[in-house]
Amino acid sequence: QVQLVQSGSELKKPGASVKISCKASGYTFSSYAMNWVRQAPGQGLEWMGWINTNTGDPKYAQAFTGRFVFSWDKSLTTAYLEITTLKADDTAVYYCARDPSRLDVWGQGTTVTVSS
């Protein structure tokens, strides 16, 4: 079946970096762009952007330029989100989700906690 499986929870110190993975299976990976969505504690959903899984071309929402990097490995059918120079307010659950027009399949989420 179609599914997205994300890497496990991360605890990082301020200033460190983190890289989250999202492994896709059950469909043709390069047929759908992969999105990233953030959910801060007790807050709503915020679209971060997507990566074209055919070309690797990323698109970032305005609030997520600079420290956020989308990448992919087509051979592994895996998308990645890297966040550099982590801050306390990066603490959130990060979701990958397929197809920006519909967000029809979601990963289980990866909790990133930034604390000294």
Next chain:
Amino acid sequence: QSVLTQPPSASGTPGQRVTISCSGSASNIGTNVVNWYQQLPGSAPRLLMYNNNQRPSGVPDRFSGSKSGTSASLAISGLQSEDEADYYCAAWDDRPNGPVFGGGTKLTVL
């Protein structure tokens, strides 16, 4: 501050019908379709409704969606305790050229 506006909470008793509204603008709901997501406590969101009123496979027909102008709504009839969740609307927005979300509505089944 979310681009789309939803009431923060809604409630109903088992068997009742409840509706959740979602208000936007010409650049999002006014020109693009609306999707709805259900997020059960401690879980990832799941697509509940797409293209305004289409249910993905497995979503009960107790759920229905509609859109008019720059607003949309999600209706749940025959409310059940398992419907207690957060509900989010979303629509493509031509300005960020990506999806935008409502702030979410917490549905409580009394």
